[in-house]
Amino acid sequence: MEDELYLENIDEFVTDQNRIVTYKWLSYTLGVHVNQAKQMLYDYVERKRKENSGAQLHVTYLVAGSLVQNGHTCHKVAVVREDKLEAMKSKLATIASVHVYSVQKALLKDSAPLYNTDYDIVKTNLHNCSKFSAIQCAAAVPRTPAEAPQAQTTSARAGSQPPSDADAVSAPVVNGHAPSAAKQTSQQPKGIMEMFAAKAASKAHDANKETKPESKEAPGVSAASSKPPAKSSIMNNFFGKAAMNKLKVNSVPEQPKEEKEAVKPSVSVAEPESSLNVVVEKPGKKTESVKSQQKDKKSKMKRVDKSDNEEEREPENLKKKRKRIKQLQSDSSDEEADVPPSPAPEEEKAPSPPPVPALKAELEPVPTEVSAGGRKRKRKRVLKSKMFIDEEEGCMVTEKVYESESCTDSEDDFTKSKPPPPQKQPALPAKKELKEEKKNLKKGPAAANRANKQVSIMGFFQKK
Amino acid sequence: GQDVPVRKLCELQAGERCCVVGTLFKAMQLQPSILQEISEEHNLEPQPPLSKYIHPSDELILEDELQRIKLEGAIEVQRLVTGTIFAVYGCEQDDGKFLVEDHCFANLPPPLPWNGPSADRFVLLVSGLGLGSGSGESLLGTQLLVDVVTGQLGAEGGQSCAANISRVVLAGNLLSQNTQSRDTINKAKYLTKKTQAASVEAVKMLDEILLQLCTSVPVDVMPGEFDPTNYTLPQQPLHRCMLPLASAYATLHLVTNPYQADIDGVRFLGTSGQNISDIFKYSSMDDYLEILEWTLRAGHISPTAPDTLGCYPFYKSDPFILTACPHVYFCGNAPRFQSKLLQGDEGQRVLLVTVPAFSATQTACLVNLRNLSCQPISFSGFGAEDDD
Numbered sequence: 016m017e018d019e020l021y022l023e024n025i026d027e028f029v030t031d032q033n034r035i036v037t038y039k040w041l042s043y044t045l046g047v048h049v050n051q052a053k054q055m056l057y058d059y060v061e062r063k064r065k066e067n068s069g070a071q072l073h074v075t076y077l078v079a080g081s082l083v084q085n086g087h088t089c090h091k092v093a094v095v096r097e098d099k100l101e102a103m104k105s106k107l108a109t110i111a112s113v114h115v116y117s118v119q120k121a122l123l124k125d126s127a128p129l130y131n132t133d134y135d136i137v138k139t140n141l142h143n144c145s146k147f148s149a150i151q152c153a154a155a156v157p158r159t160p161a162e163a164p165q166a167q168t169t170s171a172r173a174g175s176q177p178p179s180d181a182d183a184v185s186a187p188v189v190n191g192h193a194p195s196a197a198k199q200t201s202q203q204p205k206g207i208m209e210m211f212a213a214k215a216a217s218k219a220h221d222a223n224k225e226t227k228p229e230s231k232e233a234p235g236v237s238a239a240s241s242k243p244p245a246k247s248s249i250m251n252n253f254f255g256k257a258a259m260n261k262l263k264v265n266s267v268p269e270q271p272k273e274e275k276e277a278v279k280p281s282v283s284v285a286e287p288e289s290s291l292n293v294v295v296e297k298p299g300k301k302t303e304s305v306k307s308q309q310k311d312k313k314s315k316m317k318r319v320d321k322s323d324n325e326e327e328r329e330p331e332n333l334k335k336k337r338k339r340i341k342q343l344q345s346d347s348s349d350e351e352a353d354v355p356p357s358p359a360p361e362e363e364k365a366p367s368p369p370p371v372p373a374l375k376a377e378l379e380p381v382p383t384e385v386s387a388g389g390r391k392r393k394r395k396r397v398l399k400s401k402m403f404i405d406e407e408e409g410c411m412v413t414e415k416v417y418e419s420e421s422c423t424d425s426e427d428d429f430t431k432s433k434p435p436p437p438q439k440q441p442a443l444p445a446k447k448e449l450k451e452e453k454k455n456l457k458k459g460p461a462a463a464n465r466a467n468k469q470v471s472i473m474g475f476f477q478k479k
Numbered sequence: 480g481q482d483v484p485v486r487k488l489c490e491l492q493a494g495e496r497c498c499v500v501g502t503l504f505k506a507m508q509l510q511p512s513i514l515q516e517i518s519e520e521h522n523l524e525p526q527p528p529l530s531k532y533i534h535p536s537d538e539l540i541l542e543d544e545l546q547r548i549k550l551e552g553a554i555e556v557q558r559l560v561t562g563t564i565f566a567v568y569g570c571e572q573d574d575g576k577f578l579v580e581d582h583c584f585a586n587l588p589p590p591l592p593w594n595g596p597s598a599d600r601f602v603l604l605v606s607g608l609g610l611g612s613g614s615g616e617s618l619l620g621t622q623l624l625v626d627v628v629t630g631q632l633g634a635e636g637g638q639s640c641a642a643n644i645s646r647v648v649l650a651g652n653l654l655s656q657n658t659q660s661r662d663t664i665n666k667a668k669y670l671t672k673k674t675q676a677a678s679v680e681a682v683k684m685l686d687e688i689l690l691q692l693c694t695s696v697p698v699d700v701m702p703g704e705f706d707p708t709n710y711t712l713p714q715q716p717l718h719r720c721m722l723p724l725a726s727a728y729a730t731l732h733l734v735t736n737p738y739q740a741d742i743d744g745v746r747f748l749g750t751s752g753q754n755i756s757d758i759f760k761y762s763s764m765d766d767y768l769e770i771l772e773w774t775l776r777a778g779h780i781s782p783t784a785p786d787t788l789g790c791y792p793f794y795k796s797d798p799f800i801l802t803a804c805p806h807v808y809f810c811g812n813a814p815r816f817q818s819k820l821l822q823g824d825e826g827q828r829v830l831l832v833t834v835p836a837f838s839a840t841q842t843a844c845l846v847n848l849r850n851l852s853c854q855p856i857s858f859s860g861f862g863a864e865d866d867d
């Protein structure tokens with residue numbers, strides 16, 4: 016069933032939508048590993064060619080290999096049209112890999128549209144661009160901005176350590192960057208080397224999610240073995256391993272499966288390693304649709320002069336994901352607490368006075384969180400002035416909207432001093448309690464936004 | 480031999496054979512001089528930039544702490560450049576010039592212990608990405624490069640080999656020369672109010688490319704001649720605020736130019752090419768690899784700084800003197816790829832690599848750290864016309 020599904024998808028993309036389907040585009044669109052996407056394209060091409068020999072399908076291939084030029088071997092990686100494929104393959108002394116690069120209806124004059132397709136799809140998926148790639152790097156974890164200035168300070172401290180030769184090539188006095196960079200380089204590669212060594216060594220894989228694609232790839236491998244066998248390679252060749260691999264593929268069909276599993280676990284082992292990432296991304300995605308709007312406005316508000324909002328949303332999303340990982344480990348209940356208040360303020364966007372019970376329901380978790388010792392984030396409903404440039408009219412528009420704002424620790428500290436005194440009287444009647452809680456709420460954002468004009472019925476409570 | 484006395488210039492006696500050590504100065508007729516340009520008595524037009532400023536009438540002068548003396552004899556005047564530390568053997572003549580019989584340089588610095596990896600590990604050296612050039616030819620090549628390194632291109636074998644790339648070093652000129660145009664200075668303000676500098680777009684593109692690379696491999700980014708950092712050597716790292724997406728990753732290292740690092744136990748030293756191209760301009764040596772080797776033998780990365788190449792005025796210590804011999808010595812933005820393994824007398828093994836400009840040649844260098852070998856890797860798409 017699944018086999019047919021992706022074939023139909025590719026068919027639709029190529030023929031109906033008249034797209035250029037590159038392996039990368041397919042991988043992102045269908046959410047599959049890049050190797051699987053290449054395999055899919057290959058299957059599709061094969062079937063189409065078998066069924067209907069008059070099909071208007073043009074295929075481009077990627078050929079990588081080495082050739083001897085000017086006395087030394089150099090590697091070439093080239094995208095070629097189908098008609099030039101054989102010519103290119105014959106030029107190369109050893110062929111490291113050949114696979115389908117793209118499938119499209121029209122004949123391409125040059126490779127610029129291929130680049131454009133890939134560029135567009137990568138741009139839309141920038142922050143998880145290596146999700147479907149075959150190489151995962153454990154050290155490549157985005158850091159929060161809190162850590163970034165820390166990195167700066169540690170580098171300044173590292174600079175004062177006994178100067179090695181690395182000091183010699185940096186500016187003498189002020190900049191502590193360069194020596195630390197040299198030091199970091201010596202430390203980090205070791206970590207990564209261990210990671211790579213561990214991956215390459217581990218043949219046994221736990222939590223292998225992708226059994227199905229592997230079974231699919233097994234017939235794919237035998238299909239690949241029917242491709243022209245690679246000639247014997249020089250050992251020092253960079254792609255020598257790949258060529259040797261091909262030889263083995265020819266002789267023993269089972270072994271490539273094993274070897275592929277050796278490489279595949281490099282992906283799937285990384286998956287459990289980054290499974291925390293994946294798991295967290297899923298709840299992240301759930302709430303993302305809810306929170307995306309809030310974050311949008313929040314990021315816009317945080318920078319009053321307009322730098323690029325997209326760029327800020329991206330690292331903030333990353334930051335949020337990073338933070339969520341930590342929080343997921345420490346306190347999962349907070350995640351739950353986050354989700355209910357956020358839909359609640361979503362509905363209360365109208366500047367008209369919110370219904371009291373809803374406010375009360377939302378306030379309940381808020382003060383409990385404040386009194387619970389101030390966790391890192393909480394949702395607050397804040398009246399904010401939102402300024403943006405209206406493109407059609409060409410003017411700046413200021414809107415006052417209620418939006419949910421996530422407060423940080425500093426603001427918690429500030430507001431904590433205010434809530435405790437009112438909260439000292441727990442035996443107040445419900446109305447008064449409500450009043451004071453609203454005061455807490457208003458004082459919090461009021462502290463945050465000094466230029467806050469309330470034009471609502473809430474002003475009645477504040478005057479008290 | 481030891482019987483030859485080493486003299487200072489002030490102690491020289493005519494006719495006595497001795498050794499003198501000093502710094503070279505080459506008096507060049509065609510050397511661009513700002514004083515000559517603004518001088519009114521000559522009424523000269525500013526000299527257009529030439530590719531080489533050598534002239535047969537150039538003269539070499541040896542300077543030490545106190546004096547200077549003209550050199551003649553068995554030295555190749557055209558080859559040498561200002562700033563080289565030099566020892567000559569000969570004698571002073573009656574006309575006050577020094578007749579050179581032999582000369583020598585500082586020679587290769589002492590070797591470093593070798594801690595290289597035992598398995599195959601690669602470092603990819605790329606330079607001259609040339610983003611923002613306005614022509615999209617090299618963009619596909621750049622994308623292919625990123626795809627190979629991040630493991631998306633290639634079959635399983637190729638991908639597992641690419642997984643052994645432990646570092647990518649971008650050696651300068653990430654932005655193209657076209658981003659350097661300063662027309663906006665000459666135009667009226669109202670015309671240029673809404674226009675952005677070309678480098679802004681280019682830096683955004685760079686950020687995206689770096690983001691893709693950083694998610695799978697540590698990257699060291701060195702600034703180059705056309706990059707938004709200071710002009711004088713040593714160039715400071717690009718500021719991370721310019722690369723908001725990529726600098727969130729710890730795998731991105733913004734480093735200086737020149738750059739020295741220990742990668743997997745192998746000592747790398749290299750520049751973005753300004754020093755070599757400057758020597759190229761002022762000497763008859765044409766081959767970048769030859770110049771690279773020559774700087775290693777002379778014991779100084781950039782002898783022509785600060786005479787013709789902008790450089791911070793160090794006065795107590797010169798950081799460009801080579802005190803230890805690196806294992807890999809590279810320079811970026813060379814016209815073509817070249818590499819050579821140099822063996823020294825004291826057991827030094829240096830791999831010299833000239834990294835070609837990617838925007839022109841679509842070629843990068845892959846260095847194998849295990850055996851210090853280097854291979855070029857080139858990328859290409861297909862165009863409207865037939866490729867050869």
